[in-house]
Amino acid sequence: MTRALVLDCDGVLADTERDGHLVAFNRAFAELGHPIEWSATEYAALLRVGGGKERLKAYLAEHPEVDLARGGDLDEAVRAAHLRKSEIYVELVEQGALPGRPGVRRLVHEALDAGWQVAVASTSAQRSVEAVLRSVVGEEDYARVAGVFAGDVVPAKKPAPDIYLLAIDRLGRSPEEVVVVEDSAAGATAASRAGLRHVVTVSTFTTEDEFPDASLVVDHLGEPDLPATVLAGPDVLSDKLVDVAALEALLR
Structure with missing residues (x-):
């Protein structure tokens, strides 16, 4: 599947x-x-x-x-x-002023190699999102991404579920086949309203947000030399990393 x-x-x-x-x-x-x-x-x-x-x-x-x-x-x-x-x-x-968060490039690469579709769904402008994605994951993996859904492509923005409903429709997936990664209450609410399991990686402005429906909340996705910490949800991390095995466990 x-x-x-x-x-x-x-x-x-x-x-x-x-x-x-x-x-x-x-x-x-x-x-x-x-x-x-x-x-x-x-x-x-x-x-x-x-x-x-x-x-x-x-x-x-x-x-x-x-x-x-x-x-x-x-x-x-x-x-x-x-x-x-x-x-x-x-x-x-x-200019390289926005380095990727820990574990993002690693997880995207692992998911692509494991045969997963990878996409981005954001309320930010399309050009901005594409620039960040290309910078963070690199040109080779950027070319393998299945879709970037961004900006005004849907009428209602997060916390409305529209962007995620559009994404899973375009990807041809059912909700049971999708894991979302979010960082904010608005984004997590959008994923929840779309019926999607979601991992939350809290960021600078979202440490006080609440994520009642999240499958997992972590401080970041983790690197081999920078372990992730589970803040809420089941500890499905092997080697303190949010990896493909952890995502599969959440879908089960």
Whole structure:
């Protein structure tokens, strides 16, 4: 039976929210002359909103004194700011500013070699997700990935299940054949609502989130010289690594 491993991007492939998206948003705001500079604390709260454009709109709704549109169309001003932010973000990725999280490249390679389909499902912009994935897993394994489902490809973003329902449909898999890797409560809720088993690897901004339906919660996926720690769920790890055998055990 073919299995599928579907990974979120931000906080899973790399700690992109802290080291990438937040940095890129603030650089874009400064470059475009917008009077906004988000702190890490502010951004952590905004992460409850799925999607970068939606995040910015939520902030503007709470700060009517910020005139992003300057008399023009607000949606267009948000799109322009988000486009420039995405360009800066890709530049950061290509400069190597966002190293992969422990165990991601290893697990993707193992899953592909074991005959699993591997895909990414994210609310971030398609170009940004592809850049991170290519950087983290390398060109050879990137070429073997079955799909990247990202951005505005679905109408409702996480915690809605739409992106995961789309992914498993395009991959031709049933929910019983899929394991998701997420890092946030919103992402884990999306996976749960899609009926999918999910492993959570907590990241900088999600250590206080709750994951009541997760099959397994770990600090990271683990490397031979950097063991993973099980924070919740069954200890199915061999050699302190989240590997293909562990994923198979969770599906059983």
